[in-house]
Amino acid sequence: MTGSYLKGRIRREDIITATVAVYAEAGYHGSSLREIARRVGITHAGLLYYFPTKEALLAAVLERRDAEDTERERLSVPPGLDALRRLVALAAHNMRHPGIVDLYARLAAEAVTVDHPAHEYFEQHYRMARGYAVESFRALAARGELRAGTDPEWAGLTFVALMDGLQVQWLSNREEVDLVGSLRFYLQNLLTVPLDQDQP
C-alpha cells in the first residue's frame, strides 16, 4: 500500500467527520488544522490540499449539517404547515445537540462581515431559509389558514430571525428560555388552525 494510494483514499468526507468530532471536544476556536490532520492520519499539508483554511473547513461542516438537517426532518416537503412543523422539530433536535448550535450561532455572528470566509454561506443559507418560510406562509394564506391581514413576507422573515435569536438566548440560559415553546407561540399566533392538527 503506497503513500499515494493512502492519500487517494482520504476523502473530503472523512476530514469533515473528524472535524465535527474535534469541534465537539474543543470548540471551533479551540481546534486547529494540525490536530484535525492528526486525527485523520494525514499531514498538515495534506489537509491544506482539501481545505486551505480553518474557515473553509468550517463552511464544509456547516454545509454537511444543512444536508443532514434536510434529510432528517425531510425539509424537502413542499412549503406549508407541515414544513413549518418540521422546522420546529429541527429546533427540538438542535436542543439535544447544543455543541453544534453553539458553533453555528458563533459563526453566524462572526460571518456578518463580507470578507469572512463563511459570509457567502450564511447569506445564502438565510436567503433559502427565509424563502422556504415565506412560501410556507403563502401556502397557508392560500388555504385560508393564515390570520387575515398577515403578510407572508413579514411572517417568514420574522420566523427565521426568531429561530436564530432564540438559539443564542437558549444557549445563554437553558432554564429560562424555552426555544421550542416560543416558536410554537409565534406560529400559533399567526394561524387560524391548530398548529398540531393532523393534515388532511
Added chain:
Amino acid sequence: MTGSYLKGRIRREDIITATVAVYAEAGYHGSSLREIARRVGITHAGLLYYFPTKEALLAAVLERRDAEDTERERLSVPPGLDALRRLVALAAHNMRHPGIVDLYARLAAEAVTVDHPAHEYFEQHYRMARGYAVESFRALAARGELRAGTDPEWAGLTFVALMDGLQVQWLSNREEVDLVGSLRFYLQNLLTVPLDQDQP
C-alpha cells in the same frame, strides 16, 4: 505635573471611550490592549490595572452602551406600549450604527459558554430585557390591548429573541432584511390597537 497625578486623572471612562474608537476602526478581534493603552496615553501595565483582560474591557463597553441606550430612548419609562415603541426606536438607532451591532452580536454568541468573561453580563442583560418586555405585554393585557389568549410571558421572550436574531440577519444582508419593519410586524400582530396610535 507628576506621573502619579497624571495616572490619577486617567479615569476608567476615558479608557472606555478610547476603546469604543478602536473597536470602530479595527473591530473587537482586531484590537489589542496595547493599542488601546497607546491611545489613552498610558502604559500597558497601567491599562491592566483597570481592565485585567480584553474581555473585561469589552464588558465595560457593553455596560456603558446599555446605560446610553437607557438614557437615549428613555427606557426607564414604565413597561407598556410606549416602552415597546422605544425598543423599536432603539433598533432603528442601532441600524444607523452597524459597528456596535456587529460587536454586540458577535460577543453575545461568543459569551454563551459559562466560562466566557462576558457570560454573566449577557445572561443578566437578556434577563432584564425579557423582564421589561414581559411586563410591557402584561400592562397591555391589563388595558385590553393585547390580543385575547396571548401569553405575556411568551410574547416578551419571543420579542427579545427576535430583536437579536434580526440584528444578525440584517448585518448579513441589509438589503433583504428590514429589521424595524419585522419588529413592527411582530408587535402589531399581538396588539388590538394600532402600534402608532397616540397614547392617551
